[in-house]
Amino acid sequence: MREAPIGVFDSGVGGLSVLAEIQRLLPNESLLYVSDGGHIPYGEKTPAFIRQRCSVMAEFFQQQGAKALVLACNTATVAGVADLRRDYPDWPIVGMEPAVKPAAAATRSGVVGVLATTGTLQSAKFAALLDRFATDVRVITQPCPGLVELIESGDLHSAALSTLLQGYVEPLLAAGADTIILGCTHYPFLKPLLKRMLPEHISLIDTGAAVARQLQRLLAERELLAEGVARDTQFWTSAQPEQFRNILPILWNTSGVVRSFDL
Numbered sequence: 486m487r488e489a490p491i492g493v494f495d496s497g498v499g500g501l502s503v504l505a506e507i508q509r510l511l512p513n514e515s516l517l518y519v520s521d522g523g524h525i526p527y528g529e530k531t532p533a534f535i536r537q538r539c540s541v542m543a544e545f546f547q548q549q550g551a552k553a554l555v556l557a558c559n560t561a562t563v564a565g566v567a568d569l570r571r572d573y574p575d576w577p578i579v580g581m582e583p584a585v586k587p588a589a590a591a592t593r594s595g596v597v598g599v600l601a602t603t604g605t606l607q608s609a610k611f612a613a614l615l616d617r618f619a620t621d622v623r624v625i626t627q628p629c630p631g632l633v634e635l636i637e638s639g640d641l642h643s644a645a646l647s648t649l650l651q652g653y654v655e656p657l658l659a660a661g662a663d664t665i666i667l668g669c670t671h672y673p674f675l676k677p678l679l680k681r682m683l684p685e686h687i688s689l690i691d692t693g694a695a696v697a698r699q700l701q702r703l704l705a706e707r708e709l710l711a712e713g714v715a716r717d718t719q720f721w722t723s724a725q726p727e728q729f730r731n732i733l734p735i736l737w738n739t740s741g742v743v744r745s746f747d748l
């Protein structure tokens with residue numbers, strides 16, 4: 486079981502930002518990645534629809550013999566992680582949510598901005614996060630429709646993308662935010678552009694590395710950390726495999742076999 490793979494999924498390519506952190510921290514682990522690109526964006530879908538996609542993914546990874554599951558998607562986590570944990574109580578499942586706690590600890594201006602999908606920002610889970618960790622800071626939230634679609638097309642710095650992003654960060658800066666949470670796994674790919682766009686004192690916080698550490702803890706507790714050599718990462722997509730193959734070298738350090746996932 487130690488050498489079994491870990492299943493990682495997202496609505497699209499965003500989860501590759503988390504996959505990279507997992508690979509960096511746990512280089513012996515064999516990884517399986519599914520992009521549900523045929524149903525993207527999750528950010529504008531109903532929680533019921535996303536929960537149903539989460540169970541399809543979980544079922545698929547169970548069939549592949551995955552020893553753990555990572556929801557490399559904030560929107561899928563807020564909608565679906567509770568049901569998955571109920572349905573698979575013995576399976577290590579790691580979800581992710583916007584990094585409100587570290588951002589509240591880091592801000593010096595007392596104002597934190599959150600860029601995330603509409604679904605994440607409207608969820609009860611996000612409201613609970615704010616109640617718990619953001620009592621002493623002001624939090625400005627900003628949904629970002631359209632960003633995910635551009636990133637999925639491989640666009641990380643066009644003029645159109647810059648204009649859209651500028652419009653999303655401006656209200657945060659105007660409110661005095663000095664710490665911005667990247668609350669969607671697609672957004673870390675925009676860090677180079679954001680760094681050029683933002684004043685130097687603004688910090689960007691995302692959760693990929695923390696998710697990798699949580700996965701490591703869960704596997705260690707169960708004596709499930711791999712000890713052998715990792716097999717090549719395998720990719721599936723519910724969109725056109727060609728599209729994923731084209732974007733993979735832009736967002737991922739190696740190429741890989743991409744298969745069609747049509748469930």
Ligand code: DGL
Binds near residue numbers: 669
């Ligand atoms: N990558 C996803 C997240 O972390 C959502 C993207 C989408 O809207 O599908 O929230």
